[in-house]
Amino acid sequence: MEIAMSIPSAEEQLKFITNIQRILDEGSFVATYKFALLMSLADYAIKSGNDSADHCQLTTHDIAESFVEYYWRQAIPYAHHKGTVRVLKQGTGLQPVVISRIIELHQQFQGSLAAVRKNHRVWRTLLSKVASTIGQMPLWKLQMVGRTFIPFLYDQHGSGNLINLKHGVVFCFRRFYDLIRNLVQSTWIRHVRMLNVEIIGESDLAEFLFGSERSVLPGLRAMLRDIQANECFYCNTQLREGGDIDHFVPWSRYPLDLGHNFVLAHATCNRSKRAFLAAPCHLENWCKRNQLHGNILRQEFDTLRINHNLEATEKIVVWLYSQAEVSGASLWLRKDDVTPIDLSWRNILVV
Ligand SMILES: [Zn+2]
Numbered sequence: 001m002e003i004a005m006s007i008p009s010a011e012e013q014l015k016f017i018t019n020i021q022r023i024l025d026e027g028s029f030v031a032t033y034k035f036a037l038l039m040s041l042a043d044y045a046i047k048s049g050n051d052s053a054d055h056c057q058l059t060t061h062d063i064a065e066s067f068v069e070y071y072w073r074q075a076i077p078y079a080h081h082k083g084t085v086r087v088l089k090q091g092t093g094l095q096p097v098v099i100s101r102i103i104e105l106h107q108q109f110q111g112s113l114a115a116v117r118k119n120h121r122v123w124r125t126l127l128s129k130v131a132s133t134i135g136q137m138p139l140w141k142l143q144m145v146g147r148t149f150i151p152f153l154y155d156q157h158g159s160g161n162l163i164n165l166k167h168g169v170v171f172c173f174r175r176f177y178d179l180i181r182n183l184v185q186s187t188w189i190r191h192v193r194m195l196n197v198e199i200i201g202e203s204d205l206a207e208f209l210f211g212s213e214r215s216v217l218p219g220l221r222a223m224l225r226d227i228q229a230n231e232c233f234y235c236n237t238q239l240r241e242g243g244d245i246d247h248f249v250p251w252s253r254y255p256l257d258l259g260h261n262f263v264l265a266h267a268t269c270n271r272s273k274r275a276f277l278a279a280p281c282h283l284e285n286w287c288k289r290n291q292l293h294g295n296i297l298r299q300e301f302d303t304l305r306i307n308h309n310l311e312a313t314e315k316i317v318v319w320l321y322s323q324a325e326v327s328g329a330s331l332w333l334r335k336d337d338v339t340p341i342d343l344s345w346r347n348i349l350v351v
Contacts, residue, residue, distance in 0.1 A: 008168030
């Protein structure tokens, strides 16, 4: 395959971003499905694609899981300071059907998506329902702006579940993931605020809708402390306090809550690392840990009902480091010390 042929020109890339912006600014939003769809497509491009992917065919089933994940955390009842507690509305009128179902499952499975996944019958039924709803609803409306149809993401073949991503779409989603996520999230937040104006006010909706889910994981902390011999993952000195559960891939770079992304670190190391990717020495330790303690990690994640998929996690890590390489980013070495990225990460991870 001629890789060079498949990379969209600078002009095409700009057009792509402009069209995303148009969808968000001018599209009509009865429900928030289109936002979840757009993000699910972007996530699919990260997890399954590569920069040279040209045309790419998938079905609504392939993105149903990601679609569910977006709504899962948003199906937690929102507590207003004046005492109202309810799940936020995601559409005008009644709660959209997929979200109603997710709310029911949220209650039935005490908020554990991992538990739903383990119940194969319920999980499969949910994914089928979501896949067919995506096909009926947002898939064929996403590319409408006002009365104009701008099919820049995929072609429309009547109503159906097949998606043929167009030339350059996977590349652009991968290149501009951060930007697109910020655009979609801020528009999504604006719409949810509008739909729930009576209970939201000025509170921090962003953290509620898209923040991290690491909150109550005491078992995870104990397990990580064991594996790390009570030492900070980054500086290898003793953890005196409990230590912070840190996302190895920073949450702000990619919202990755799969088990292998967690390490235990000093609060100071964690704060200093912030949104940086870790330097190759840390990346190497992370890979070694996943290999050395692979079985324990898998078992404990299952027991703690933490979703995990090492292969998917590594794909995301590879993507993030290749993006960092393209943009010449700095990597975090230790407190107050960063280092420019070079090619050495490629020897650690199989690219
Ligand atoms: Zn430390």
